[in-house]
Amino acid sequence: MARRPQDYDEDDVRVRPGRRGSRPRTRRRPAHDDAVNGFVTAVDRGRYQVLVEEDRMVTAMRARELGRKGVVVGDRVALVGDVSGEPDSLARIVRVEPRTSSLRRTADDTDPFERIIVANADQLVIVTALANPEPRPRMIDRQLVAAYDAGMDPLLVLTKADLAPPDDLLAEYAPLGIPYVVTVQGKDQTGELLPHLTGRISVLVGHSGVGKSTLVNALVPEAERAVSHVNAVTGRGRHTSSSAIALPLPGDEGWIIDTPGVRSFGLAHIKPENVINAFEDLAEGAAERCPPHCDHLQEDCGLDEWVAEGHASKARLDSLRRLLASREGDAE
Numbered sequence: 001m002a003r004r005p006q007d008y009d010e011d012d013v014r015v016r017p018g019r020r021g022s023r024p025r026t027r028r029r030p031a032h033d034d035a036v037n038g039f040v041t042a043v044d045r046g047r048y049q050v051l052v053e054e055d056r057m058v059t060a061m062r063a064r065e066l067g068r069k070g071v072v073v074g075d076r077v078a079l080v081g082d083v084s085g086e087p088d089s090l091a092r093i094v095r096v097e098p099r100t101s102s103l104r105r106t107a108d109d110t111d112p113f114e115r116i117i118v119a120n121a122d123q124l125v126i127v128t129a130l131a132n133p134e135p136r137p138r139m140i141d142r143q144l145v146a147a148y149d150a151g152m153d154p155l156l157v158l159t160k161a162d163l164a165p166p167d168d169l170l171a172e173y174a175p176l177g178i179p180y181v182v183t184v185q186g187k188d189q190t191g192e193l194l195p196h197l198t199g200r201i202s203v204l205v206g207h208s209g210v211g212k213s214t215l216v217n218a219l220v221p222e223a224e225r226a227v228s229h230v231n232a233v234t235g236r237g238r239h240t241s242s243s244a245i246a247l248p249l250p251g252d253e254g255w256i257i258d259t260p261g262v263r264s265f266g267l268a269h270i271k272p273e274n275v276i277n278a279f280e281d282l283a284e285g286a287a288e289r290c291p292p293h294c295d296h297l298q299e300d301c302g303l304d305e306w307v308a309e310g311h312a313s314k315a316r317l318d319s320l321r322r323l324l325a326s327r328e329g330d331a332e
């Protein structure tokens with residue numbers, strides 16, 4: 001019976017000899033001590049773009065032996081096979097290194113599982129327009145929770161400052177002490193932002209139309225991300241593509257990972273401890289005064305007492321509670 005393309009896997013593919021010559025094909029799997037290391041920059045229909053030795057992009061697929069283990073943008077992997085990066089060459093990913101962070105996309109109607117979308121990033125850049133579309137604090141709160149849970153530092157980028165002032169929004173987030181940058185398209189848009197990104201792996205998130213692609217194009221002009229038009233009626237943009245992609249910042253000074261089409265994050269399995277740990281002043285009080293498994297939203301929470309005694313500010317506690325409460329309800 002003829003096999004359909006999806007019945008084939010990487011073991012069926014005859015790899016072309018690499019630069020170092022060919023090795024005989026064998027059914028015995030090698031130990032992979034000759035594997036080279038790489039960084040996954042894009043994933044598209046089972047094909048992975050992997051940067052190897054910081055000088056070439058290699059196309060690879062998952063080796064069967066990885067089992068169900070997923071490979072996502074940001075993963076550090078080991079590759080065997082044809083790692084030349086030449087046209088039509090294909091390598092195999094045989095190992096995924098342990099992740100330092102995992103950002104999860106929320107489950108949706110068609111997919112009941114939360115899925116990791118980006119690995120190893122250390123900063124979540126929350127992009128919000130000051131107008132057109134209007135800022136949505138609940139969405140920002142949920143993104144902050146996702147950042148804290150994933151072990152990433154948040155950075156707020158407020159775009160379209162030519163359309164509305166940032167003061168009210170900044171006042172709302174001031175108790176959280178989150179670093180922020182305010183931008184206007186075309187006006188030295190990246191000058192203040194770049195120092196925050198240098199040397200880090202940052203994931204850019206934001207609702208459609210907030211100006212993410214415009215920012216990415218200013219940061220990495222070669223990326224030529226498609227810029228959409230905000231619908232005059234809904235105030236929203238259109239998703240122009242849908243998978244995460246890592247782009248190197250000029251001078252190899254870090255990475256930004258764009259996540260078009262990702263609207264919300266999986267908050268279902270988040271533990272309140274992970275969020276509260278981002279609030280040092282309150283984490284101490286929680287450890288000392290709260291009952292076991294306190295979700296910090298009930299009356300028996302010891303943090304009110306902690307704040308009343310002057311160990312932390314009420315505004316900080318209110319902000320923490322707002323974040324914790326944002327996990328409930330629709331993902332937006």
Ligand SMILES: Nc1nc2c(ncn2[C@@H]2O[C@H](COP(=O)(O)OP(=O)(O)OP(=O)(O)O)[C@@H](O)[C@H]2O)c(=O)[nH]1
Pocket residue numbers: 159160161162163183184185186206207208209210211212213214215226227228229230237238239240241260261
């Ligand atoms: N007035 C104003 N408009 C801006 C600014 N930044 C971006 N825009 C416009 O906002 C619209 C949407 O920008 P995009 O960069 O495509 O937004 P996006 O977040 O990538 O949207 P999706 O691709 O749908 O995810 C475009 O028409 C931009 O020109 C800004 O600072 N001020």
